[in-house]
Amino acid sequence: MGPEVVLSHLHRADGSATYTHNGYCVIGSVNGPIEVLRKDEQPEEATVEVNVRPAAGVGSPKERHLETLLHNTLRSIILTRSIPRTLVQITLQIRSLPEEDSVLGVNTSLTLLPHLLNTSLLALLSASIPLSTILTSVLIAIPSSKNAIPLLSPTAKDLLRAKPLRSLHVFAFSGDRKLLLNESYGSFGYEEWDDACEMAEEVCCKEGGVELSEGMEVEGQQGNLEEWLRQVVKRKVEREQRWRTAD
Amino acid sequence: MPLDTSIYPLALLRLDGRRWNELRRIHAQVSVQAAADGSSYLEMGNTRVICVVLGPAEGKDKGQRGAREGEAKVGVEIAVAGFSGMERRRRVGNKRTSEMQHCLSTAFSSLLFTHLYPHSTISISIHILSQDGSLLAACLNAATLALIDAGIPMSDYLTACTVASSASSSSSDTATSDPLLDLNGLEEQELPFLTIGAVGEKVSVLMLETRVRMERVEGMLAVGVEGCKRVRAILDGVVRTYEKKFG
Amino acid sequence: MPREVEVSVNERAFIQQALQENVRLDGRAFDAFRPLELTFGDEYGVADVQLGKTRVIARISVDVTAPLPERKFDGIFQIVAEFSPMASPAFEVGRPTDAEVILSRILEKAIRRSNALDTESLCIIAGLKCFALRADVHIIDHDGGLIDASCIAVMAALQHFRRPDVVVEGEKATILSVREREPIPLSILHQPLCVTFSCYEDGERILIDANLAEEQVRQEEVIVTMNRHGEVCQVAKYGGATVEPLALLNCINMASQKVKEISKFIQTKLEEDAKKRDAGGLMAELSAENER
Numbered sequence: 199m200g201p202e203v204v205l206s207h208l209h210r211a212d213g214s215a216t217y218t219h220n221g222y223c224v225i226g227s228v229n230g231p232i233e234v235l236r237k238d239e240q241p242e243e244a245t246v247e248v249n250v251r252p253a254a255g256v257g258s259p260k261e262r263h264l265e266t267l268l269h270n271t272l273r274s275i276i277l278t279r280s281i282p283r284t285l286v287q288i289t290l291q292i293r294s295l296p297e298e299d300s301v302l303g304v305n306t307s308l309t310l311l312p313h314l315l316n317t318s319l320l321a322l323l324s325a326s327i328p329l330s331t332i333l334t335s336v337l338i339a340i341p342s343s344k345n346a347i348p349l350l351s352p353t354a355k356d357l358l359r360a361k362p363l364r365s366l367h368v369f370a371f372s373g374d375r376k377l378l379l380n381e382s383y384g385s386f387g388y389e390e391w392d393d394a395c396e397m398a399e400e401v402c403c404k405e406g407g408v409e410l411s412e413g414m415e416v417e418g419q420q421g422n423l424e425e426w427l428r429q430v431v432k433r434k435v436e437r438e439q440r441w442r443t444a445d
Numbered sequence: 446m447p448l449d450t451s452i453y454p455l456a457l458l459r460l461d462g463r464r465w466n467e468l469r470r471i472h473a474q475v476s477v478q479a480a481a482d483g484s485s486y487l488e489m490g491n492t493r494v495i496c497v498v499l500g501p502a503e504g505k506d507k508g509q510r511g512a513r514e515g516e517a518k519v520g521v522e523i524a525v526a527g528f529s530g531m532e533r534r535r536r537v538g539n540k541r542t543s544e545m546q547h548c549l550s551t552a553f554s555s556l557l558f559t560h561l562y563p564h565s566t567i568s569i570s571i572h573i574l575s576q577d578g579s580l581l582a583a584c585l586n587a588a589t590l591a592l593i594d595a596g597i598p599m600s601d602y603l604t605a606c607t608v609a610s611s612a613s614s615s616s617s618d619t620a621t622s623d624p625l626l627d628l629n630g631l632e633e634q635e636l637p638f639l640t641i642g643a644v645g646e647k648v649s650v651l652m653l654e655t656r657v658r659m660e661r662v663e664g665m666l667a668v669g670v671e672g673c674k675r676v677r678a679i680l681d682g683v684v685r686t687y688e689k690k691f692g
Numbered sequence: 693m694p695r696e697v698e699v700s701v702n703e704r705a706f707i708q709q710a711l712q713e714n715v716r717l718d719g720r721a722f723d724a725f726r727p728l729e730l731t732f733g734d735e736y737g738v739a740d741v742q743l744g745k746t747r748v749i750a751r752i753s754v755d756v757t758a759p760l761p762e763r764k765f766d767g768i769f770q771i772v773a774e775f776s777p778m779a780s781p782a783f784e785v786g787r788p789t790d791a792e793v794i795l796s797r798i799l800e801k802a803i804r805r806s807n808a809l810d811t812e813s814l815c816i817i818a819g820l821k822c823f824a825l826r827a828d829v830h831i832i833d834h835d836g837g838l839i840d841a842s843c844i845a846v847m848a849a850l851q852h853f854r855r856p857d858v859v860v861e862g863e864k865a866t867i868l869s870v871r872e873r874e875p876i877p878l879s880i881l882h883q884p885l886c887v888t889f890s891c892y893e894d895g896e897r898i899l900i901d902a903n904l905a906e907e908q909v910r911q912e913e914v915i916v917t918m919n920r921h922g923e924v925c926q927v928a929k930y931g932g933a934t935v936e937p938l939a940l941l942n943c944i945n946m947a948s949q950k951v952k953e954i955s956k957f958i959q960t961k962l963e964e965d966a967k968k969r970d971a972g973g974l975m976a977e978l979s980a981e982n983e984r
Binding site for chain 3: 528540541543544547548549550551552553554555556639640642643644645646647648649650651652653654655657658660662664666667670
């Protein structure tokens, strides 16, 4: 199954998105540009605030760490200088995790990260925050058995079956195919990393690249994450502009 | 020698020897603190509180958050002394006191003529010195006295008392349930009770925190309103004697 | 932080005048709830409640800890309700507003202190081990009626939740995973539900389930918590305009009716979900067979 998304479904937030993929479900909302607290105000750029709220319990260092990663990545794609002295507030509520997530025994913040990144981008688009580029992100897992093929955007079940894992990589690419973020965990060589990176690039944004899964077919063609994203936005715009096309 | 209370139930007397509709001794003083605009000291049995009113004065925060346009803000602070209860605790019920603060603040915002003092704050600070039941009622009564002492115009006395329903909540026989007026700490722990704050015949504050059959509430309310009237007479007496002495 | 948007003077007057003519802006009767929707997640103990535009998700999670020293025979149960900027930009993380304190306090009184959940059943070994149950309330969208919606969500989630089974041998307790043994439902003693009444014109007009605009115009609120057996679990009226005692009794009567309706609604939803789950369980088994 490919990812599913519902856009702009919350009434109070300026922009919102619910993103469901592989059993992970994240609700993202964006408020902005709004008034910023005096102490956080920056004279020449917008302040970006990211809140990650876990499904159960209060935020722990894991969430703080994810917030930092998201903050740095998103700040680089939001055109913060065109909306100075304002605040862009991004809240990500994790709604559900796959059952196996707690017993994976791997770094769960990495398995979650691509979903959070994709959700926040969709929410930002929904809120019409000026962005310099889009972003797509994917998880790659390399099992430790010899000659094993790296797993592309694996489900929690896949990971459990492929245990033990040697390394986990999260890549995020911008619309112009530049690497925006890389988080890796485990032991790996440069070659392996390079392979993983190429694989990720292919699924994220390479033209005619491999699709994530069968569900990802975009109008009969094979599509990558970026194309999927374009389709989502296209549908959204069409929906918003339907008053024009209606007779 | 400890008091023999074994015959009390036979004579339909309560643990402290009162009848069902008897209030505890209420002792109150106004103008107990010279520095404040208004102050009071109130004892309801062994519950003792001091209340100090400052204002109407210019508020600390310019924005007057939480106050409506053109009305004074009523700020309430309740401090519970560590030695006030049976056990000594360093920090006493956080949420409970903030709930009481909220309750007092909303009750008095609509009772006082706040529209006469726009852009100002009336701050009520209450110190709980000793707790023995009917805490919220004592706070409300003390605040009423202190506000009268401060000379802030209000429509009427807001007086409060507690009422319990004496039969256990499991029996549905309404005929045997007797309301009890003005509970002490022990009774509060055993019986379902409500705190009622009335202005004249009308109810301003009503707090019921324990499970009780809905048929019982009617009787409790009736006794409560009656009790509030009697408290009002006592407080009125206090204010009038003070006025005769110094007025 | 930006402030909450307040209703304008015109809007306020409009709502008030409409109420005088016995009309609510959304055309509901005075004693009608907004359309209520309840969905359960794939996991046990997740309830998603939509009350008009208000949306609340409650999630129950369980852990094993040592019981509190003063309550050796009881498990631990806590309800955590935190506002997030998702529902309104005026909510600030880490600084509770009055509304937030009231919400968590009411939930605490309505559900925890009224002993809706039998905490003794959460005890594993007295004084050593017990289940710690936690209900997280996530406010996703805010259009008034948060207390009612949260209470429905928590109660539905509690009834939906299944805790893992446990085997005790002397001092040793083994928690059996979901795969090993079918998890068991919690023992719930009664189902308290909240109904919030909003009063206008000095208690002359009383509305059930006000939306955000109506909430901002109201003079005061009365929150009544009852169960379907006709017991009042909690009543809170924090000052505000004064009302006749009789009007309050009326509120309680109305609440008892509404609570019965909502209880029934939750029950049917739970049964539907149980049916779906059963069918899904069979299907899942079949597909597992096919894979091999």
